[in-house]
Amino acid sequence: MANVEEQTVAVEVTEEQKAATRERILKQIASELQLPPGKVRTTVELMDEGNTIPFIARYRKEMTGEMDENTLRNIEERLQYLRSLEDRKLEVIRLIDEQGKLTPELRADIEKSVKLQEVEDLYRPYRQKRKTRASIAKERGLEPLAEWILQQPKQGDLMAEAGKYIQPDKEVHTAEEALQGAMDIIAERMADDPKIRAWVRKFVWEEGTVITKAKDPEQESVYEMYYDYQEPVRKLPPHRVLAINRGEREEVLKVSIDVAAEKIHQYMSRQYIKHWGSIVADTLTAIVEDAYKRLIAPAVEREIRNQLTEMAEEHAIQIFAENLRNLLLQPPVKGKVVLGVDPAYRTGCKLAVVDETGKVLDIAVTYPTPPHNKVAEARSIFQQLVDKHKVELIVIGNGTASRETEQFVADFIQSAGKGQLQYIIVSEAGASVYSASKLAQTEFPELDVAERSAISIARRMQDPLAELVKIDPKSIGVGQYQHDVTQKRLEESLSAVVESAVNHVGVDLNTASPSLLSYVAGVNGTIAKNIVKFREENGKFTNRKQLQKVPRLGAKTYEQCVGFMRISDGENPLDQTPIHPESYGVVDQLFRELGLELNALGQQELKDKLAGLDPDQIAPKLGVGGPTLRDILDSLQRPGRDPREELPPPIFRTDVLQLEDLVPGMELQGTVRNVIDFGAFIDIGVKNDGLVHISQLSDRYVKHPMDVVSVGDTVTVWVLSVDVKKGRVSLTMKNPHRQDK
Structure with a gap:
């Protein structure tokens, strides 16, 4: 056994070795991701200083070479892995050395390993085993x-x-x-x-070859295609791996590798x-x-x-992450008074009217569906709410009794002759989770769960992002096998997506909920609550600097979050833009060059003058980098812009479509609800979403459905086949009429 002095000498790591390790990690990341080593080094330094990814992506473009968030997250992920790998190498070297079995050759083999599996393989002969x-x-x-x-x-x-x-x-x-x-x-x-x-x-x-067999070939189950199945290991697609794992976990399948x-x-x-x-x-x-x-x-x-x-x-x-991002960034339906409907049979449809800002105006309940069938009474209540609050849009949750409720609403619109009134069905996934949460109880303590759900359904049409951030991302319903994956990893990934979406859009400092604020770069749940409390106690924020007075919101947090906070009618017009306060001096100098005052923001004269500028030419004069100046100019030309508004609006309906109405070849407009490995589910206005199989997405070869469609897309589809008994609709995005020509 080596003595203590020998152990210390053998595993001691000098500052020079630490520096060499850091350099090796940076070079490996640069090589793997095909990025300039200098930019990777700068990016890692920014991360180590406590800067968030949204902040680095938006406000440190010159330092990173304009890396986007995905690239930055890839760097962060590899950095964590490689640092953990180095820590494990040191641990293994120490453990083997304590046994007196560490040779220079073995140490060299461990140190040059590039995967954790290689290190564990080298350590295996020296690992303390149970009796063998x-x-x-x-x-x-x-x-x-x-x-x-x-x-x-x-x-x-x-x-x-x-x-x-x-x-x-x-x-x-x-x-x-x-x-x-x-x-x-x-x-x-x-x-x-x-x-x-x-x-x-x-x-x-x-x-x-992966081979699956049924434990009981006579048993009926959803895994029947795997009762006698085999496929090469390297060709087994991800969704089949997870399906097989679930079948094995439920003790329906036996799995082996031959x-x-x-x-x-x-x-x-x-x-x-x-x-x-x-x-x-x-x-x-x-x-x-x-x-x-x-x-x-x-x-x-x-x-x-x-x-x-x-x-x-x-x-x-x-x-799941990509679907979630697309769902969160759906365009808000602004300026409409909305009637949210949480449908049900026995307990009735809960109704909630919210104004253009999401404020609750009215709550009611009706019973137009079985077993009550109080259609006339329900029509009267709907009529009163629509007339009293000038409702323009009815939003129906897609849960139990949604299609019967839809039929009632469509009939109501037709019989009432409400030409401007329209309806839409939205996914209510997660609404019940939110409604029963402490957050909802705090927000609406006097309401019951279903009434809160109706409010959530109405609001998620007005501002999907602001409402959906209140719900655990796993419950939003745009995933596949989300309950079969490592929950910690899923949570980390989905939180990063929500954070990215929130910071991409920005938040209104005077209306944002604690849930929304907690996803702003640098802000945690405690600070988010403190911001809202400060707002309630001191009135609306009138400038971004006031954030510095919020308890526990220190200088670093302020630097990270302030650029993503918006004040629409504050003292400084720049506070409504994504321009970071650290660049306000640059803007002041730019306006002096243009001979304009800050109150020209949003005016045509400013837009005309900005359109004629060459950012690369004027940037050195203003002492700022080209990428940052381009962002500043874009923000000045479109102050208060919501990036989601550039997307097409959702499809509103006035009449109902029955499954029995569908015939092969019929052309329809639909909304993509979910994208999975083998296709996309499309809401075409009937009870169940129709499926466009991956083979029907395009005339060209499609590697993955996401290459063609995203959640929230409005698409034109044609009916391929209808199974009324099973409630299934097969759709195609290939134009059959064009194929005929």
Whole structure:
């Protein structure tokens, strides 16, 4: 065992080594992501200083070379992984050194590893194991016999040699028992060999086949396509991996990986059997087969399954994240008084009228659906609410009784002759989660859960982002297999998406809820509540500087968040723009150059003068970088702009469409509700969303549906087939009339 001084010397890391490690990590990230090393270094320094990704992406473009948020998050992710890898290397080196087994060669192999799996493979022979057949054999003194076998003698008698190790007091009673113990020692050594494990893992990945069987072939289930199924490991798509995992977890499926074991035996034999004429060649061949079947195969199958799952989860999270971002950035429906409807049968439809700002004006309940069928009474209540509050849009949640409620609303619009009145059905996913939350109880303590839900349904049409941030992202309903993936990783990814969307749009400092504010760069839940409390106690914010007076909102937080906060009618016109206060001096100088006052913001004269400027030419004069100046000019030309308003508005309806009305070839307008690996679900105004299979998205080859459509897109589709009994509609985005020509 190495003494303490030797251990310290062996694992001590000097400042020079730390610097070299940092440099190696930066170079590796730059190489992997194909980015300039200098920009990667600067970006990492910005992150280490506590700057948030939205802040870096928006306000430090010159330093990063205008990297977008995705690139910055990729850098952050790799940085965390590689730093964890370095920490693990040091830990493994220390643990092996404590056993007195750290050689310069082994240390060099660990230090040059680029994956965590490589480090763990190198550490495996030295890891403290629970009792194994090999460890018991070593305790019985059979290691020398194992070493003798590995020398592969050409002459002698194997059983006679094994007989020398008979020791009844150590429970070795026969030569056969001694030989078996030595074979166990060698088998474990083979199984722990990093080179062999890496080769076998690669071979199984490239040549293996995943096989699934039914535990009970007679049982009906959603997994029937996997009752006798096989597919190459490397070709198994992510959604099938997660489906198979779920089927196995629910004890419907048995899953295994099949591979040509003979080829693996041949490779292992080449590594260990150097003399085929040796008296122990057959014994070593048997050891190879045992090492693979008993020790390597189960472990590698587990590792491959874990790797498949990890990749599938990452893919599913990526799809969910992209869908969520597109949903959050749906255009707000501004300037309309909205009637939200939370449909139900027995308990009635809860109604909530909200004004243009989302303020609740009225609450009611009606019973137009079975079992009550109080249609006339419901029509009267709707009429009163519409007339009293000048309602322009009715928003219906898509839950239980939604289609019966839709039929009632469509009839009401037609019979009332309300030409300007329209309706839309929205996903109410998560509305019930929000309604029962502490947040909703605080916001509407006097209302019941369903009434709060109706308000949420109405508001999510007016400003999807502001309302949806109140709901746990996992409950919003635009994912696939979201309950089958690592929840911590899903939560991290979805939080990053919400943060990105909120900062992309910006928030109104005087109306934003704590939920919305908590996603602003640098702001946490406590600070968000403090901002709202400060607003309630001191009145509306009139300038951004007042944020510095909010408790616990320090200088760093202020720097990170202030550019994303908006004050629409404050003392400084620039406070309604995404221009950071650190650039206000640049704007002042620019206005002096143009001979204008700040109150010219939003006026045509300013827009005309700005249109004639060359940013790259004037930037040096103003002492600012070109990218920052371009952002400033864009913000000055469109103050108060909401980037979501550039997207097409949602489809409003006045009449209902029945499943029975659909015929093949019918052309419809629809809204993309969800995008998954095998296609997209489209709301076409009937009870269930129709499916456009990936093969029907385009005339050209489509690698993934997201290459063609996004959540919230308005698309033209044609009916392919209708299954009224199952309530299924198959759609196509390929124009059948164009194909006929």
